Each structure stands twice: as structure tokens, then as C-alpha cells.
Amino acid sequence: MLKEKIYIVDYEVVSPIGIGRDRIIESIRKNRDAESEIKRVNVAGLPFTRAAEIKKDLTYLLDSEDEIYRKVCPFDRKFELLVACYGLMKERSESLRNKLKTEKTGVILGIGADVAPFELFEKEIIAFLNEDKNPIVELYLSLNENGTKLNLMNNPYDLYSMYLADKFDAGAFQKTVLTACVSSTQAIAFGYDHIKRGEAEVVVTGGTDSIVNTLAMISFGKLGVIPESGEGKSCKPFDSNRRGTLSGECAGIVILASEKFVKENDLEPIAEVMGYGNTLDAYKITAPDPEGDSMVRAVEQAVSSSMIRVEDIDYINAHGTGTRHNDLLELRSLERALGPQMKRIPISSTKDRHGHAIAAAGVQEICVLLELMKHKIIPKNLNLNTPCDDTFNLVKENYSSPINVAISNNFAFGGINTVLILKNERD
Amino acid sequence: MNVYITGFDAVFPNNFELESFSNEFDHSFTNGTINAEFNSEFTPNRSDEKIMRRDIKISVVSIRRLLKKIGLEDPEVLEKTALFVANGSFIEDTEKYMNKISVYKNISDDLSEEEKMYKIYRASPPLLALETLTNSSMSFIAQYAGVKYHNTTFGTSSLSAYYALKEAIGSIKSDLNEQAIVCASNSGGGYSFLSNSAVVGYKKGWKESTAVGNIILSSTKGSSVCKISMMSSGTRIPNLKDQTIRRDWSSLVPEDSEFVIFSGAFCEETNESDRLYCENNFKYSRSLFDDYGNMGSSNLVMGIIQGIQLLNEGMPFVDIIDRDLYGRESHVRIAKC
Incomplete structure (x- = not known):
């Protein structure tokens, strides 16, 4: 039976390796990584002072935005990145926006943990504490007195999807997915489902997150997933000497449309979302299942729902965090799911370049993958010196090769495994 | 199906x-x-x-x-x-997080910012x-x-x-x-x-x-226990820019609706206007807010569970309606199998 195809018709990304999709490939070709000393947040005193931070001032992308949205940006990095990302595609997406029907357009975004920007209010907090007052109550009350109803301390997560719903006149739904490192991957997968089930004909998906803040750095540092800063690069996916991941930040928007909508509106599809897999470890919240059974099932589901064969797969963009727990388990799970013939498929992680953007990791990697498909480049694992298992085709040098079908893996803390399969639709 | x-x-x-x-x-x-x-x-x-x-x-x-x-x-x-x-x-x-912030108070002022940060890091729990x-x-x-x-x-x-x-x-x-x-x-x-x-x-x-x-x-x-026979949500997009959030009920609930459980008020005043609307439009209505206050992301499921009790009391179907913080509405009808 022929199934209706779901296409990606536009995408945009604000990434540490490029402000805008057109900047990504140059960075990949030149093997740049975004790891550097953190500037925006004061981390002096912490054992890790480096991250994949977006250093460029984004003000030029926010200038044309409504004042009420601009007002939130200095307090909420995730929102600032999303507004900047929309700013990049605003002009280009105008003709698409004019074709949308409110009741048939939805938004679904993956969002990271809410982090109140306490650093900005440290003086006030200490003053309230010294007066023996409850600092949060006093702080909230004083913020609410400022007249804005977009609460700056704890923006309800739905703010992000409602912002894009406002831009795209998306009345079918405005959803927020909260599943850590697979949030935006699931957002794309569920966007695909919504179209398939006829609940929408266009879905604006993606996500935004930043873990370049003290709470996240301390939290992940304490978990042992961020290596202490020292000699050499922080993030070495699939290397025997990997020590952890690289904190990152990103916002990405991927617009999905039904085949019917694409045809009726004469759009040129960029890629097809062929299918996905989505499972839970149900093991331990603090560690992945060491057997990787649910990772295996997620890959198997993705392949079977995409109706492809293993030999069709040209590239695997791995989750590859560079942590001790993830990388080898990911390789073993891929082998169990796809069989020994998968060992010919080139595998790389791009987190060593742009860092781990947690809730936006999936959409960042999909946007990078779309650029790789467009420019026919297989990227190398940047910091791979001693492969943790050299029987796999872990890419050691960038090279040119068409990518027709590719897998993109993401696995989340707490044991969630989401795998997407894309097919290139551009020449 | x-x-x-x-x-x-x-x-x-x-x-x-x-x-x-x-x-x-x-x-x-x-x-x-x-x-x-x-x-x-x-x-x-x-x-x-x-x-x-x-x-x-x-x-x-x-x-x-x-x-x-x-x-x-x-x-x-x-x-x-x-x-x-x-x-x-x-x-x-x-609140819990803010209690951690109070660690600031216990850190001597003569420490440098760097030393304070290090102390906070050391004092933070592993999980x-x-x-x-x-x-x-x-x-x-x-x-x-x-x-x-x-x-x-x-x-x-x-x-x-x-x-x-x-x-x-x-x-x-x-x-x-x-x-x-x-x-x-x-x-x-x-x-x-x-x-x-x-x-x-x-x-x-x-x-x-x-x-x-x-x-x-x-x-x-x-x-x-019962079946879900109908569900829908509104297409109203909250207008964040001019801060006008509409909280009136739309015509989301079907015309044949008689028994309604409603939620989505945060205070007595809104609850009162919701109650009036429901009393005027339905044979039977119950406000979750009256009994439990607003239960946020659990409202709809709690309404369904209360609705099941009404089915057990003999009502043929029950409509559950909710409205979120931004005035977005949702409706579910449950019916006897």
C-alpha cells in the first residue's frame, strides 16, 4: 500500500556552528568546532568553563520583532534563540504563511528545562534574604509589578509554541514536548503523525534549548556528563578516551507538510520524513539499559515504519554524546537492530562540533543532516583518535558522497529513544 | 474505531x-x-x-x-x-531550588565570586x-x-x-x-x-x-468502563501581544450536550461566570473548581474520572470541558459502552 508522504518544506537553525542554515556547511567543511571559553555566563569557580556557546550578538535578528517579545529575550535565552531563528526565515516563509489554513496548521516544539535567570537577580535575592523575606515571593511580586504578563522568571513552556502559532497563524494546536534530549526529535516525529492522521496539513516543529547557564552546568557536571576543562577537546564521540559531552545551545525550526499540500501549492520538498521509532527503557532514571534493548527496538521500528532495507541507508547521524554511557551502547544497538551489514554504513556524531543542545539536539542535527544531504558531504568524527570499536565505519575524514536515506538518533536521560529516518528530495 | x-x-x-x-x-x-x-x-x-x-x-x-x-x-x-x-x-x-539559593547567605562575604561558585558547586547534590x-x-x-x-x-x-x-x-x-x-x-x-x-x-x-x-x-x-465518543479542541490562538486572553466559552460543546463537567477557572469570579453559562445551557453541570480548585494539567483527566461516576449513576453520556491559562478550550465526551 502506498502511504502519503510527509515532507520537510523549510527549515532554519541558530547553531553554535552557524547563525542560519546557509552557514552550517562551511563550518562542517572546515572542521570547525564551537568549543570555547564561556562568555555570557559567569562560570568562574566551576571546573568546566568551556561550551559550544553562540557568541554572535543576535540583536539584528530581534530588532523587527514586537516589543513584548523582545522584552522577554534578555531573560530567556531559549526564547531569544527561537525568535532569532524565526527572524532568519521570516521573509522567506512569507509565501508559505499566506497559503496556510488556521485550522489545519499546528505547532509542536521540544523545549528544555525552565531555568530562572537567577544570576540576573542575585542582588535582589540576597537583599530579600538579608531581610528574612522569602526571596522568590518577593521577586515574583516585584516582577509582576512591572506590567508585563509574560512572566520573566518562569515563562510557561507553552510561550514558545504560542509565539510560533502567532507567526504562522497555527490554530490546530500549539504543543510543547518535554522529553529532554529527544524533545525536538519527538516533536518532528509527532508532527509527522499529526499530518498522517489528518489533524493538520502543515506542522511547524523543532525546538529550542540552552544549557549554557550555571544551573545546567552544575547539574550536568555533577552527573559526570560534562568533562572538567583541561587539555584537549571536551567532546570525543566514539573515542576510547571520551570523557563527556559539550554543553550547547540551539534553536531550530522544521516545517512539515503533507504530500497533498505540497502538490496543491507547488512547493519543492527538501526531504521526506519516512518514519520513526520511539521507545522507553523503563530501566533506571539515572542510567540507560546496559543491554540497549529499547534502543534496538527504536531503530527497528524506525526502519520498519519507513519501509526501507538496511542497504538503503547511506549515513547514520548518531546521538554520539561523547559520554562513557552512550556511545558504545549506541553502536552495539545499531548493530543488533540492523545486522552485521550495517557496519559498512558511515557513522558520525556532529556534537563534537556544535555541542549538545539537549531539547534542541534533535532539530539541530536534522538541520545539519539536511545541509549534508544538500551538499553531499559525510562529516568526520572530529575528535576521534582511538575508536572505541574499530569494526564500525566511524568516519575519520570528511568526504563527498550522496546521502539519499539517513538515520538520525537521539536518546534522552531517563531512557527515551527516538530515531528518525529522512530521505533526500533535492538533486 | x-x-x-x-x-x-x-x-x-x-x-x-x-x-x-x-x-x-x-x-x-x-x-x-x-x-x-x-x-x-x-x-x-x-x-x-x-x-x-x-x-x-x-x-x-x-x-x-x-x-x-x-x-x-x-x-x-x-x-x-x-x-x-x-x-x-x-x-x-x-521553592526547593530557591532554598538552595539561600546558600549564598551562608557564604562569607570575604570570599571571591570564584570561591563562592566553587562552594556552591561542591554543595550541590549529585542528582x-x-x-x-x-x-x-x-x-x-x-x-x-x-x-x-x-x-x-x-x-x-x-x-x-x-x-x-x-x-x-x-x-x-x-x-x-x-x-x-x-x-x-x-x-x-x-x-x-x-x-x-x-x-x-x-x-x-x-x-x-x-x-x-x-x-x-x-x-x-x-x-x-466507558468509551470516548467525541473530542475536540478550539482553534483560538492566544494573543500574547495585546494581552487579551479570551475566557468565554465558545460553541465547542455539541448542541445535544446535557451533562457537563467543567474546569479551567483559577478564581471564584471566573468560576461564577462559568457556572452561570453552564447552568443556562445544560441540564446538569458541575464545576471541578468548586470542589478542588484548578488542577491545571490534570483537569481534563480528573473531569473524565468524575464523569465516569456520573455514567455509573445513570447518565448516558457526559461532556467534559476545560479551558487553559490562555483561554484554549478542549472537550471530551465519554459514553456508556
Whole structure:
């Protein structure tokens, strides 16, 4: 039976390796990584002072935005990145926006943990504490007195999807997915489902997150997933000497449309979302299942729902965090799911370049993958010196090769495994 | 294809025992907490309990109790069961976080900023990340219930429960899975008030409560409790720019509607206007706010569970309507099988 195809018709990304999709490939070709000393947040005193931070001032992308949205940006990095990302595609997406029907357009975004920007209010907090007052109550009350109803301390997560719903006149739904490192991957997968089930004909998906803040750095540092800063690069996916991941930040928007909508509106599809897999470890919240059974099932589901064969797969963009727990388990799970013939498929992680953007990791990697498909480049694992298992085709040098079908893996803390399969639709 | 509710369990504010909640319809609660200080065969182990928010602990207990009650304990079946979670925004935990901030007070002023930061880092617990992990409810439920299939966590306003329910039904109807668990939990209290009041505008008589509700949906009628015969949500996009959030009821509820459970008010004043609307338009109506306050992301599921009681009392179908913080509406009709 022929199934209706779901296409990606536009995408945009604000990434540490490029402000805008057109900047990504140059960075990949030149093997740049975004790891550097953190500037925006004061981390002096912490054992890790480096991250994949977006250093460029984004003000030029926010200038044309409504004042009420601009007002939130200095307090909420995730929102600032999303507004900047929309700013990049605003002009280009105008003709698409004019074709949308409110009741048939939805938004679904993956969002990271809410982090109140306490650093900005440290003086006030200490003053309230010294007066023996409850600092949060006093702080909230004083913020609410400022007249804005977009609460700056704890923006309800739905703010992000409602912002894009406002831009795209998306009345079918405005959803927020909260599943850590697979949030935006699931957002794309569920966007695909919504179209398939006829609940929408266009879905604006993606996500935004930043873990370049003290709470996240301390939290992940304490978990042992961020290596202490020292000699050499922080993030070495699939290397025997990997020590952890690289904190990152990103916002990405991927617009999905039904085949019917694409045809009726004469759009040129960029890629097809062929299918996905989505499972839970149900093991331990603090560690992945060491057997990787649910990772295996997620890959198997993705392949079977995409109706492809293993030999069709040209590239695997791995989750590859560079942590001790993830990388080898990911390789073993891929082998169990796809069989020994998968060992010919080139595998790389791009987190060593742009860092781990947690809730936006999936959409960042999909946007990078779309650029790789467009420019026919297989990227190398940047910091791979001693492969943790050299029987796999872990890419050691960038090279040119068409990518027709590719897998993109993401696995989340707490044991969630989401795998997407894309097919290139551009020449 | 019909989708049936095959089991349910809930923990209403101030009322842990589900069996007795129907006797308390006429009571009004103003305290929005639920009791987490209990031990039973369903209680998580001590080390996990230490790192769970109160609503997560209750969710785990409620799910385990429900699975046992309906005999859904076969690991092979659970492995193929989907799990969709609706969560509040964990604002209540901010209090805990703020308590950590008070570490500043105990750090001597003669220390440099760098030394202070180092001390804070050293003093932070190893599992601090779990306190901000947005999927911790789902992961703990999966861990304790053995559910391993299709999943997601939706946040954060009360509409998230509708989205979780819709996803569960969609996944069953499109044959992704035969059954799905919908877990809706909300942490309410003073801090939610402080945050949400910025959106709603401060009103006297605010009530927001902590609550947990779970239902199991299936494509198989079997010994099901009722079926979901209709559901819809509005297409109104909240206008954040001019801050005009409409809270009137639209015509989402079908014309043949007679028995309605409604929620979505945050204060007495809005509840009163909702009540008037419902009294004028339906034969029977009940406000969840009257009994429990606003239960945020659990509203809709709690309404369904109350609706099941009404079906048991002889009503042929019940409409449950909810409106979230931003005025977005959702509607579900449950009917006897």
C-alpha cells in the first residue's frame, strides 16, 4: 500500500556552528568546532568553563520583532534563540504563511528545562534574604509589578509554541514536548503523525534549548556528563578516551507538510520524513539499559515504519554524546537492530562540533543532516583518535558522497529513544 | 474505531482514596495539597523516593495501584503499551531550588565570586539534574510500571492533558499500539499562583491544586468502563501581544450536550461566570473548581474520572470541558459502552 508522504518544506537553525542554515556547511567543511571559553555566563569557580556557546550578538535578528517579545529575550535565552531563528526565515516563509489554513496548521516544539535567570537577580535575592523575606515571593511580586504578563522568571513552556502559532497563524494546536534530549526529535516525529492522521496539513516543529547557564552546568557536571576543562577537546564521540559531552545551545525550526499540500501549492520538498521509532527503557532514571534493548527496538521500528532495507541507508547521524554511557551502547544497538551489514554504513556524531543542545539536539542535527544531504558531504568524527570499536565505519575524514536515506538518533536521560529516518528530495 | 477506557485511578486534592471521592462532591476544599506521606506496596524504593517530586511519587503509586487493580501486569503486554504524560511546569519545585539559593547567605562575604561558585558547586547534590528533568514523571512511571513503548510528555498548561489523550487515541487508532496510559499530574500551590497570576491577572479567591489522574485506553472493549465518543479542541490562538486572553466559552460543546463537567477557572469570579453559562445551557453541570480548585494539567483527566461516576449513576453520556491559562478550550465526551 502506498502511504502519503510527509515532507520537510523549510527549515532554519541558530547553531553554535552557524547563525542560519546557509552557514552550517562551511563550518562542517572546515572542521570547525564551537568549543570555547564561556562568555555570557559567569562560570568562574566551576571546573568546566568551556561550551559550544553562540557568541554572535543576535540583536539584528530581534530588532523587527514586537516589543513584548523582545522584552522577554534578555531573560530567556531559549526564547531569544527561537525568535532569532524565526527572524532568519521570516521573509522567506512569507509565501508559505499566506497559503496556510488556521485550522489545519499546528505547532509542536521540544523545549528544555525552565531555568530562572537567577544570576540576573542575585542582588535582589540576597537583599530579600538579608531581610528574612522569602526571596522568590518577593521577586515574583516585584516582577509582576512591572506590567508585563509574560512572566520573566518562569515563562510557561507553552510561550514558545504560542509565539510560533502567532507567526504562522497555527490554530490546530500549539504543543510543547518535554522529553529532554529527544524533545525536538519527538516533536518532528509527532508532527509527522499529526499530518498522517489528518489533524493538520502543515506542522511547524523543532525546538529550542540552552544549557549554557550555571544551573545546567552544575547539574550536568555533577552527573559526570560534562568533562572538567583541561587539555584537549571536551567532546570525543566514539573515542576510547571520551570523557563527556559539550554543553550547547540551539534553536531550530522544521516545517512539515503533507504530500497533498505540497502538490496543491507547488512547493519543492527538501526531504521526506519516512518514519520513526520511539521507545522507553523503563530501566533506571539515572542510567540507560546496559543491554540497549529499547534502543534496538527504536531503530527497528524506525526502519520498519519507513519501509526501507538496511542497504538503503547511506549515513547514520548518531546521538554520539561523547559520554562513557552512550556511545558504545549506541553502536552495539545499531548493530543488533540492523545486522552485521550495517557496519559498512558511515557513522558520525556532529556534537563534537556544535555541542549538545539537549531539547534542541534533535532539530539541530536534522538541520545539519539536511545541509549534508544538500551538499553531499559525510562529516568526520572530529575528535576521534582511538575508536572505541574499530569494526564500525566511524568516519575519520570528511568526504563527498550522496546521502539519499539517513538515520538520525537521539536518546534522552531517563531512557527515551527516538530515531528518525529522512530521505533526500533535492538533486 | 472506538477507543475505550479500561481503567482509571486518581488522587484528588485532600483525598487520597479514590473510592470515597464521590461521597465528597458536596464538600468544598480550599487546600490544594495531596498527601504524599504514606507507604504501601506501591511506594517507590527509598532512594528513588528521595529524588522524586511529590506529584511524581503519587503518580507512580497511582499507576501501580491501577495496573494491579485491572490485572495489567504481564511484562510482554506492558512492553507494547504506550505512555503519554501531561505535566505542569514544576513551578512548585522552584521553592526547593530557591532554598538552595539561600546558600549564598551562608557564604562569607570575604570570599571571591570564584570561591563562592566553587562552594556552591561542591554543595550541590549529585542528582540535581533530576530536579529540572522535564520527563522525570514519565521515566519514573516507565521504570516502575515496565511500560516501554511509544511515549511523550506534554507540557504545561491544562491543555496538555487533552494533547496526551489525543495522542493516546491517535496512536491506538493508527495501530501503533493496542493500549495506552495517560497520566496527568499537576503541582499547584503558592508559587504557581505567583507565576500564573502574571498571565491571568491577579484575582481574589485563587485556588490551584496538586492532583494526579491516570486512565488506561484500549481498542478492545473487554470489561471497559466507558468509551470516548467525541473530542475536540478550539482553534483560538492566544494573543500574547495585546494581552487579551479570551475566557468565554465558545460553541465547542455539541448542541445535544446535557451533562457537563467543567474546569479551567483559577478564581471564584471566573468560576461564577462559568457556572452561570453552564447552568443556562445544560441540564446538569458541575464545576471541578468548586470542589478542588484548578488542577491545571490534570483537569481534563480528573473531569473524565468524575464523569465516569456520573455514567455509573445513570447518565448516558457526559461532556467534559476545560479551558487553559490562555483561554484554549478542549472537550471530551465519554459514553456508556
